[in-house]
Amino acid sequence: MLLSSASRALAAAKPRSPEPFAAAATAVLLRRQLAAGMAAAPASSASAAGNREAFRVAVTNTLERRLFYVPSFKIYGGVAGLYDYGPPGCAVKANVLAFWRQHFVLEEGMLEVDCPCVTPEVVLKASGHVDKFTDLMVKDEKTGTCYRADHLLKDFCKDKLEKDNTLSPEKTAEFNHVLAVLDDLSAEQLGAKIKEYGIVAPDTKNPLSDPYPFNLMFQTSIGPSGLSPGYMRPETAQGIFVNFKDLYYYNGNKLPFAAAQIGQAFRNEISPRQGLLRVREFTLAEIEHFVDPEDKSHPKFRDVSDLEFLMFPREQQLTGKSAMKLNIGQAVSEGTVNNETLGYFIGRVYLFLTQLGIDKDRLRFRQHLPNEMAHYAADCWDAEIECSFGWIECVGIADRSAYDLRAHSDKSGVALEAHEKFAEPREVEKLVITPSKKELGLAFKGNQRMVLEALEAMSETEALNMKSALESKGEVEFKVCTLGKDVTIKKSMVSINMEKKKEHQRKFTPSVIEPSFGIGRIIYCLFEHCFYQRPGKAEDEQLNVFGFPPLVAPIKCTVFPLVKIEKFEVVAKKISKALTAAGISHIIDMTGNTIGKRYARTDEIGVPLAITVDNTTSVTVRDRDSKDQIRVEVDEVASVVKEVTDGQSTWADIMWRYPAHTASAAEEEEASET
Known part of the structure; x- marks a missing residue:
């Protein structure tokens, strides 16, 4: 159940120094250099913050211009925290969710459910959301504008640390301490700090009210009488918990088993910001894995036990050390990770994210500190992805013990239990x-x-x-x-x-291991990790490219007649028909634009392969990142594209099997015009 917090981002990072951008021959190197330039920098480096901002602007401008997503209700001025996905954004999201279903629901034999977004109050009362799902808010005392109190304090401290070169060591330590304990501060303590530092409303500089709790759920009523209160669900998990008895029966009264759900969730954020990272309506994909609390082993743990990746145990955080590479099998055997089932899902989440296209060097698993842990939780880890905003929590993986089922059993009077016959x-x-x-x-x-x-x-x-x-x-x-x-x-x-x-x-009462995925956050980080620029023909020209893996690319292939003549258009339509029959999303572009411009336009939305019809018997197939081309017979091209986009072969595999293509004079003339 994802909730980001200031202390998580802060406890986090031992920042890296930025490296300068430089031209490179390959897309991989370009991406790595861009990533280094926008990565979190030392507090004293204002230029690094500028690099991150410039990188973010380049990414978001491209995303909005190419209609991956745009602010909702834009012609009416928009509403903060609400966004519309356009055609390529919808396709990326659909591909991410399809892979999530394949990777988790199908491969793990999970039971998928689809529950309503509108939830009766009694359900969320039992789960604790009605009483406890709050953030502390302050108001501009003159205009009434609302702000999230901890965000104002966090921004003030970070601004001081990053921009004030005159800070004494004592003040530096003080601001770092405030950031580290931000989640633990009461309303009174937050208010005292805001007054002590003279923090005012960002827009008007007016004084602020004392902090007070604000429930983040959207309230509604069910039925015309208004007597049955309800809420738009803040997460998808409760629908699974209340169906446990029926799901347990459906599964033959056997444990362990997992139930999964993908759906919309709603949180009335006080002051949404950071684009897709903090929004009021979003897609969650959640898994509730029910297991005997006395046996949390996992039969498939060996499949992931040799994986090694960045982990940030609480001991490292508390002693000021950095995240380090750990073997997940060793982490479980030494007790760093509480049990095999939790470790198994951490490993599976790592594989899911890296196969999507998340850079493994900017992905880490951070263990919750004691002050972040619910009293009932056995262990919790967050998959955090580094982007231009810092380290962002995108997946929470928690051992929630038996709390949720017990809470609903107590409130409903229905025993949500499993049994073992002797x-x-x-x-x-x-x-x-x-x-x-x-x-x-x-x-x-x-x-x-x-x-x-x-x-x-x-x-x-x-x-x-x-x-x-x-x-x-x-x-x-x-x-x-x-x-x-x-x-x-x-x-x-x-x-x-x-x-x-x-x-x-x-x-x-079974224990619950819960991986919870913030799909929008994962997609935004994926956009940043896949984005890079390369030199164009003109001096100082930079061409934008989204280097999506074929797995998530919104469109897998484009078909271009080299020049606008009938015989090439006939072949292009024939290839398009074969691609459609093979289930490959593609664009056929019959415009008279130069081939260079058409390549650049589709590179910018992340299309991995382009077919150029320059002959009636064979065509060229171009790889987006390397720009290498091969010649393939017309009747074979659809199967070659499918082989690459389905992940059966890599582009390097295909290059060995087909002759390389050298640009013709006509193509060179076309390209030179760009």
Whole structure:
């Protein structure tokens, strides 16, 4: 369940120094140089920030001009945080989602569901969203304009660190500390810092109100009476949890199994920014993998155990060290990653993202710090991708224990449990935690439920320690993460006992391993990772290219008659028909534009292959990135294109099998005109 935060980006990065852009012979080198120029730079480097900004402007201008996406309702001035995908953007998104289904749903045998976006209040009350899905907001006291409080404080501190060369070591340490603990600051602490630093409204310089919580969900009502409140879902996971009983039955009452859902989610962001990275309506792809809490091994873990990639364990973060390459098998065996199933999904997410086209050197898996972890979570990691905005959380992979199913069981009265039948009855000793709702209600009133949930979610070790303390002292201090503070638990408030029972079967609430994918964030980072520029014919001319892998390219192929004559157009139409029959998306361009201009136009939307009809029996096939060309017979060309775009062969494989093509005088004349 994705939520980005300032401290995550900050805890993160030991920034790299930018390298200058330079012309290069290959697209790969160009992309790497561009990436280095826009990567996070040392705080003192204003030029690096300028490089990142210039790179971002080049990318976003190209994306909007070529209609990958545009602001929604643009003719009416637009609405912040809402975007429309145009034709190439829709195609990229569809290809990413199709690969997600292939990579996860099909290969892992998952059960896919499709649940409504409108969710009754009772469901989101049980999950905690109604009470806790909030950000702290401040208002311009004169205009009423709203801002997210932690963003204002974060921007102030980062601006000081990046641009103020007169900062003392003490102030530098102070600002870094504020950024590191930003997620932990209460409304009062945030307000105090905003006043201490003299932070005002960015647009008007007016004073700001004290911070107060704002629920991010869009509220609505179900039915004409308005008596049945609901919300637009802030995530897709709850639809899976409430269907657990039926899905478990559908799966033959067997664990483990996973359910998956792709769908729209909605969050009423206070001050959306950063384009597709923080929006009010977005696509999530979420997996809930249900597993026995006593056996979190995974039968396919060996398939990923040898993978090595950048990981950022909490120990590295807390000691100020950088992310480092770790073997996922070793990380699990040493306990850095809590269990095999969590490690398996981390490995599978790595393969998914890198096969899409994300640069493996700008992808890392960062472990949540203790202050980021929910009290019920066993372990959480974020797949973070570096782009011009810094390190962006794009996938969350969490072991959420049994919290969600228990919460819905308690609220609905329906047992969301699994069972394991024993061949012979067993005498078992069970820990029984029995909170006294009456005593908790008298002591904590409106906070009773959060204290109750925290007590019931205790591990056996925590519960036995509490039992010992209560028996010796009569009371104990107990941290309730959802309250953000310690409370005093007295002996009368909870009973903790080990009881022996004979059982014919074991009933239990499954644990949940949850990979949650922010599709829009992944796509935006993919756009940046695939974008590069190369020199044009004119002096100082730079041509934009999206180097999408064929897997996600919006259009796989273009067909161009070299010149506008009937015999070439007939061949072009024949090839187009064969490509359509093979299921290959393509463009046929019969315009009289020069071939150089047509190549440049399709390179800019990331088309990997171009077929130029310059003969009635054979044609040339051009690779976008290398610009190399081969000659292929007309009757073979569709199968060659399909072979490359389906991933059966690489361009290098194809180059060995077909003769290289040298541009003819006519082509050279055409190209020179560009």
